[in-house]
Amino acid sequence: MSLAEFLQPLQQPLFTVLETPVSWTEFLGFGSGALCVWLVARQHMANWPIGIANNVFFILLFTQAGLYADAGLQVVFITLAVYGWWAWTHGGGPGSAVLPVRRTTRTEWTWLLAAGVVGTLALTVLLDRATDSTVAFWDALTTALSLMATYGQCRKRVESWWLWIAADVVYIPLYAYKELYLTSLLYVGFMTLCVLGLRNWSRDVSARQPDAVGVSA
Template sequence: MSLADVLAPLQQPLFTPLGTPVSWTEVLGFGTGALCVWLVARQHIANWPVGIANNVLFVLLFTQAGLYADAGLQVVFITLAVYGWWTWTHGGGPGSGVLPVRRTTRAEWTWLLAAGVVGTAGLTLLLDRATDSDVPFWDALTTALSLMATYGQCRKRLESWWLWIAADVVYVPLYAYKELYLTALLYIGFMTLCVLGLRHWSRDPAVRRPLPVPTGAARHETTVEATA
């Protein structure tokens, strides 16, 4: 039995609302995706394994729909999920095993935005020339925004929720255009969960604490005060 034979049942229509077939893959992707975002909003470590299951399902779904950048993005997500899983449990630094919620620094914004612009442009060109995608720019843009947001999620950056919301605003009409109506509905739900996640993370006491001053900077300030 080949891999295609094993996966074939997942691609069979489960029901057909309004004349559009909805597969098992899309239904399971809906469920695992919603659960994953809810767990992230609650800062629950189980979001990572649930997210990996969601990524595997979406690889199948997006490949079948011709959204090749989104399909490839899921593979990257799996790698980042392993990194995020480790970071959330071991990235809190000395004396703290849990990573706290923080705000995105100016330096992080600079390289994230630069990487997003370059990535969107490069991926648009690649999809336009190397695939039969009829939405190369929008596929590339959502890919770039999602990667930026995932980095923030891995590092527990508060503003990662804003990036997810921006990506979802584009995803909803994109999936509707591709007749992935259940997935489009899922992403409307994602936006709601993202707003709730943003509010939940904003209440985290760690967000309101000032970032620690680097040792070198602290010594410099002490020297200046002593001189004065």
């Protein structure tokens, strides 16, 4: 059996939303994605394996929808998930077995924003010239924002939630435009969970004052 034949059942319609078929791939991506963000907000370690499963479903879904940067982004997410899984359990430094929540330093913001701008521009050009993408800039922008947010998530930086919220503001209409209505709805839920995560992580930092106050570098 070929890979295409093996994956074909996941591409079959499960139900319809606004007269548009929703595949098993999109449905499973919806469920695993919502569970993953909820677990991140609670700082639960299980978010990492659930997130990796979510990335696999989204690779299939976004490739079918022509969102090539988002599909490629999932591969990067899997790599970062492995790193984040390790960092959450081993990245606390001497005397700490668990990585604490902290605020993003000015140095981190500087290189994150620079990388985000360069990444968005480079991906826009690449997608415009090398693919048939009809949303090259928006696909590139959400990719850059998501990578910035994922770095912050891996390092437990409170502001990573703001980056996810910014990405979701673009993702919601983008996926609706691509007729991925269930995924668009999922990202509305993601935004709500991001607000919950921001509140929980901010409280965690406040509870650890004055130690957890981000030190500007």
